[in-house]
Amino acid sequence: MTKAIVYKFGGASVKDASAIKNLHTVLLNRLQNKMVIVVSAMGKTTNSLEEILKCKFSGNDYYSNCAILRKNHLAVCSALFEEQNPVFSIVENLFLQLERDLEHPLNRENYDQYYDRIVSYGEILSSKIIHAYLCTMGLYCVWQDAKEIIATDESFRSAKIDWSLTAKQCAKQLGEKLKKFPVITQGFLGASPAGKWTTLGREGSDFSAAIIAHSIQAKSVTIWKDVPGVLNADPKRFADTVKFDRIDYKEAAEMTYYGASVIHPKTIKPLANLKIPLNVRSFLDPEGNGTIIGDFPEERHTIPTIVVKDRQVLVTFEVTDYTFINESHIHHVYAELERLRLGVNMLQTSAISISICVNEELFKVEQLLEEMGDSFKIRYNEGLQLLTVKNYDEASKEQFLGREGILVEQTTRSTIQLVCKPDV
Structure with missing residues (x-):
């Protein structure tokens, strides 16, 4: 059938x-x-x-x-x-x-x-x-x-x-x-x-x-x-974007986790579990090839992929009793985030503080601040951007790490994440 x-x-x-x-x-x-x-x-x-x-x-x-x-x-x-x-x-x-x-x-x-x-x-x-x-x-x-x-x-x-x-x-x-x-x-x-x-x-x-x-x-x-497929960046924000013809489920999941708006982050898993291919095509050019997301483990792209999430809140929880941050502090913060169903887009710890980047959500951030105020000294900034560069190279590293208004910077072997003021 x-x-x-x-x-x-x-x-x-x-x-x-x-x-x-x-x-x-x-x-x-x-x-x-x-x-x-x-x-x-x-x-x-x-x-x-x-x-x-x-x-x-x-x-x-x-x-x-x-x-x-x-x-x-x-x-x-x-x-x-x-x-x-x-x-x-x-x-x-x-x-x-x-x-x-x-x-x-x-x-x-x-x-x-x-x-x-x-x-x-x-x-x-x-x-x-x-x-x-x-x-x-x-x-x-x-x-x-x-x-x-x-x-x-x-x-x-x-x-x-x-x-x-x-x-x-x-x-x-x-x-x-x-x-x-x-x-x-x-x-x-x-x-x-x-x-x-x-x-x-x-x-x-x-x-x-x-x-x-x-x-x-x-x-x-x-x-x-309204785009020809999955691109390495939002064409409304960046020039000279590149379309991917094929993407493996795992790589697509990583892109959506960082906030790539072309696909909702929960979309990939139920399809990957049954090996159901996902096509992303343009309704402006329906005959175009688009992008196919499927079981292509050999298909690993090295071109920098840039993702920008707007309306972000940076919250920093600082200990007040002269102790260092440990697992119990992180567990305390995450338990409250779980209760409020408030997802974390980026986490960074220091000796005495935990910083998280979350979406602006009416009431939820306010409730988080109220609940944690007795345990931590709290600072927060609203109206920020979270910028992620996956598979960065030297050119993209120089381009983004040099921008103004960076509040938090995090670099791993393959990914740069910046919490910063909007690039007006």
């Missing part, structure tokens, strides 16, 4: 009406029954929903933001459909549901769960619009609620996957459908057994595609991006 394939389209590939028309063009000669299409929210919708949440939390007016978001989605529909198309009612009803959900109280204690509920509307809206458009254009497919197939715990904003239950739900929900039609679903979303909406972490739609592919033992996964 032919195995299914999984396609994933990110926010840039569905950002507006012309992008959705292009998605249709990409699928036109590639669509097959045994295909799962995973889509993200349109453009910057998730950012807009996060801003609505911030307004709600601070007691400011958020209705105008909702109205703008609704207007934008309806404008996309107007550019794609005739006036009588039922998709307009679907979109209107989803915004009514969103507004009803926003009427519930929001506080620090329920913020993460509230966040998952609200931001989920972005993917639901985009998938409904894209599903309607593909069917209107004769590419018939079935809409599937991702919350019915991806099972998670209730670790809101970074939910953990129940792999066994997810596989069962995928078999139940997708098995018969894929024999007849392609299926379109949402990235980033899941649900707990109690039915609570969860998300898989920011930019988690890639991970969703990998979860589904693993659960149905897919033939391959293709992620459609």
